[in-house]
Amino acid sequence: MRxxxxxxxxxxxxxxxxxxxxxxxxxxxxxxxxxxxNACEQGECGSCTVRLDGLPVCACLVAAGQAEGREVVTxxxxxxxxxxxxxxxxTPPEPAGTSLDEAxxxxxxxxxxxxxxxxxxxxxxxxxxxxxxGFCTPGLLVAADExxxxxxxxSDADIREALSxxxxxCTGYETILDAVRLAAARAGEAGPR
Amino acid sequence: MEFLRPGSWEEALAAKAEHPEAVPLAGGxxxxxxxxxxxxxxxxxxxxxxxxxxxxxxxxEDEVRLGASVPYARIMEELRAELPGLALAAHxxxxxxxxxxxxxxxNLGAASPAGDSHPPLLAAGAxxxxxxxxxxxxxxxxxxxxxxxxxxxxxxxxxxAVRIARADGPQQFSKVGTRNAMxxxxxxxxLALHPRSRTVRTGIGSAAPTPVRARAAxxxxxxxxxxxxxxxxxxxxxxxxxxxxxELAAGACNPIxxxxxxxxxxxxxxxxxxxxxxxxxxxxYRSGGRDSRCA
Ligand SMILES: Cc1cc2nc3c(=O)[nH]c(=O)nc-3n(C[C@H](O)[C@H](O)[C@H](O)COP(=O)(O)OP(=O)(O)OC[C@H]3O[C@@H](n4cnc5c(N)ncnc54)[C@H](O)[C@@H]3O)c2cc1C
Ligand code: FES
Ligand code: FES
Numbered sequence: 001m002r003x004x005x006x007x008x009x010x011x012x013x014x015x016x017x018x019x020x021x022x023x024x025x026x027x028x029x030x031x032x033x034x035x036x037x038n039a040c041e042q043g044e045c046g047s048c049t050v051r052l053d054g055l056p057v058c059a060c061l062v063a064a065g066q067a068e069g070r071e072v073v074t075x076x077x078x079x080x081x082x083x084x085x086x087x088x089x090x091t092p093p094e095p096a097g098t099s100l101d102e103a104x105x106x107x108x109x110x111x112x113x114x115x116x117x118x119x120x121x122x123x124x125x126x127x128x129x130x131x132x133x134g135f136c137t138p139g140l141l142v143a144a145d146e147x148x149x150x151x152x153x154x155s156d157a158d159i160r161e162a163l164s165x166x167x168x169x170c171t172g173y174e175t176i177l178d179a180v181r182l183a184a185a186r187a188g189e190a191g192p193r
Numbered sequence: 194m195e196f197l198r199p200g201s202w203e204e205a206l207a208a209k210a211e212h213p214e215a216v217p218l219a220g221g222x223x224x225x226x227x228x229x230x231x232x233x234x235x236x237x238x239x240x241x242x243x244x245x246x247x248x249x250x251x252x253x254e255d256e257v258r259l260g261a262s263v264p265y266a267r268i269m270e271e272l273r274a275e276l277p278g279l280a281l282a283a284h285x286x287x288x289x290x291x292x293x294x295x296x297x298x299x300n301l302g303a304a305s306p307a308g309d310s311h312p313p314l315l316a317a318g319a320x321x322x323x324x325x326x327x328x329x330x331x332x333x334x335x336x337x338x339x340x341x342x343x344x345x346x347x348x349x350x351x352x353x354a355v356r357i358a359r360a361d362g363p364q365q366f367s368k369v370g371t372r373n374a375m376x377x378x379x380x381x382x383x384l385a386l387h388p389r390s391r392t393v394r395t396g397i398g399s400a401a402p403t404p405v406r407a408r409a410a411x412x413x414x415x416x417x418x419x420x421x422x423x424x425x426x427x428x429x430x431x432x433x434x435x436x437x438x439x440e441l442a443a444g445a446c447n448p449i450x451x452x453x454x455x456x457x458x459x460x461x462x463x464x465x466x467x468x469x470x471x472x473x474x475x476x477x478y479r480s481g482g483r484d485s486r487c488a
Binding site: 001018019020022041042043044046049055056057058060061062063065066068143161162164165166 | 194195196198218220221222225226228229230234238240242266287288289290291293294373374375
């Protein structure tokens with residue numbers, strides 16, 4: 001079957017999708033967006049976390065057909081998503097979103113072009129040393145960014161709760177908590193969004 | 194495999210009548226795991242995500258009619274006052290990602306004895322609104338669970354909503370697991386005080402082939418509270434009565450030994466949870482919390 005949906009602000013189409021296929025598979029294997037990771041395929045690890053119509057979900061548990069007509073934000077579109085949010089969500093600048101090509105070629109480059117810029121949460125993860133092997137990072141970034149969007153001054157309990165669906169085998173979580181606190185504090189300094 | 198995508202409830206019922214073996218797909222947090230692991234290959238998936246009615250609820254004088262697909266996240270945020278037991282249980286399901294998708298309709302469809310919504314539904318008093326092209330029927334929660342992962346739905350039926358009595362007193366939910374998030378219950382217990390009818394109701398999860406009520410415990414406690422004049426005076430529940438209530442709750446279990454816990458542990462834990470939830474709810478009732486809010 002064919003699935004039409006919006007990914008990182010741009011309409012996309014996936015063809016020859018098997019009916020039992022997950023959104024995660026479509027993102028990674030059909031659209032070429034491997035940022036969302038595939039580890040457990042049973043909702044336990046959160047490394048596949050994306051936003052579906054704004055809500056963080058495990059892409060491995062969403063049937064591709066259920067994404068029809070919906071909006072998905074992946075880690076590849078996170079920087080642009082955060083930029084637009086900071087600019088005021090009301091009137092999106094044109095052209096909106098991250099193109100598939102940009103997203104596929106995405107690499108971190110601190111002083112690079114707009115497309116390669118990091119979102120505040122991503123920068124905080126780098127600065128706090130919250131990334132080791134990096135496998136869990138995309139899911140954590142999507143979850144943490146959504147938390148700060150919803151709750152600009154999260155308590156430690158709020159952070160723990162928001163990230164409770166994301167597993168990390170490397171860091172022991174402390175640096176991840178530091179990163180989220182840092183991102184929230186910087187957003188606060190930058191003034192209310 | 195075919196992906197059926199009804200745009201309305203009527204279309205969904207028609208599709209289920211035409212393909213009774215079709216597997217309904219709500220949040221997918223049970224179904225997709227089975228498909229990902231090749232444990233299930235249905236000929237038809239029946240996607241319910243497009244049916245807006247299933248994501249809404251109506252709050253009436255005596256009950257909440259909760260659409261089958263309303264995700265746990267909304268229940269815990271928006272229905273705390275009306276459905277405190279269920280809201281507490283919802284908060285313990287999986288993780289935020291799971292709670293954004295998983296639903297009570299899906300929990301009932303899966304009918305796992307460990308499902309977290311079952312104990313509070315039993316304790317509050319709930320009826321499953323099952324519908325097919327043949328019509329609608331209301332199935333009391335206690336009759337809905339028919340065996341391990343089996344329920345009373347006919348092949349052509351879908352769950353439209355769950356009708357849950359609005360809390361008329363404090364309610365609690367307690368769950369034993371190895372950590373706070375992402376944990377299947379070793380066992381679970383829910384208690385609801387119903388001051389209006391001067392009754393108490395319970396629900397036990399994961400300690401028998403199906404979720405069950407501890408009826409003997411309920412009857413005993415109601416009689417003890419009545420006899421002691423406790424409902425009027427708000428006097429503490431006598432410790433001996435609380436102990437007996439806990440014993441009777443454990444007696445309602447018919448648990449198994451498995452990787453998550455032994456039968457003996459489960460019986461013990463249910464007794465502890467029964468005593469604690471009684472303490473919490475009764476304290477809330479006494480401290481003027483004679484409204485619907487929980488401790
Ligand atoms: C990582 C993880 C953690 C979990 N943790 C918990 C937990 O802590 N507690 C807990 O109770 N559960 C837990 N679960 C299981 C699951 O999330 C719940 O059972 C949830 O309520 C299922 O809801 P759903 O909408 O996702 O159902 P789905 O997966 O869409 O469906 C589940 C079943 O119900 C049927 N169904 C769905 N809607 C209807 C309907 N309207 N009419 C008839 N049949 C229907 C489906 O065909 C299927 O058989 C967890 C799952 C995962 C993956
Ligand atoms: S891959 Fe989806 S939660 Fe682990
Ligand atoms: S950094 Fe390796 S899993 Fe988290």
